[in-house]
Every structure is written in C-alpha cells, then in structure tokens.
Amino acid sequence: MLYKIINDLVDIPANQYLIQAPSCPKDQNRKYHQSSTFTSYHKNSFFPHTISVWNHLPATVAEAPDLVSFKQGLSSLTF
Template sequence: MDISVSKYLSPGSSRTRANHSIKFLPLSTSTSYYRHSFFPSIIATWNNLPASIAESPDLVSFKRGLATTRF
C-alpha cells in the first residue's frame, strides 16, 4: 500500500535551499521529541539530496546514487 504524499507533505517553495525540483516544506513541530523523529527529520535530508539522486528515473538508479555519494 502506497502512502499518499499529498496528504502528509506540502511541495517546497522556491525559498528552500534544495537544489532539485522535488522538495518539501519542513513540518512545523511543537516538541523536540517529534522534531527529531524519522518523518520530520527525513524531509531535511531529502531536500539536501543532490538533484542527480532526488530526480533519479527509477529505484535502481536512486539506490545506486545513494550508495556512491557522500553527504
């Protein structure tokens, strides 16, 4: 079962620092407990990916890009 991206994530604006076109707005959190959990923290990680990885045409090239790139 797929997760509905539009239900949980909002597209990023041009003001975010991501260098690719598939970016998301960070979630606002009221507690540090939630802020450092997986879901909110992974948005920052995703937005910092290089365009060559984030815009990969398929899962195989996405995984290959992650395995060969240092962050």
C-alpha cells in the first residue's frame, strides 16, 4: 500500500503523511522520516511501522518503476 501511496496509485495524499528524509548517495532515494512514537499502539500503526520497513528496502525494490516490478522485488527478499 505504501508503494501505491508514494506513486499516486491511490487517493491518499502522501504529502500529508510522509516527509522525505535526506538522501545518501549509496542509499535509496525514497527514504522517509520516522516520527517519534511514544506508545506501542502508534508505533505499530500503518505509517510508523510501514515506513520503518520501507526504509530498509533495497533501492532496486523501493524505486521499482511499476507495481509488478515492486511485487517481484519483494518476493525475492527474506524478512
């Protein structure tokens, strides 16, 4: 779902929920700022939890050109 939000494939405005983190040349360009969470309820909610996972994806997956490529890249990863 986060891939779809970032790439405007769903009607959820990314700029209301995501703040892009400064990029590092060796890292993926699509990392997002993780807000501080004080409760496990908030920490495990969609955006904080998903951003944490997203930021650890390899660039080839996070920057996939389309949804099919993204899903194929995810299927090759082990979590």
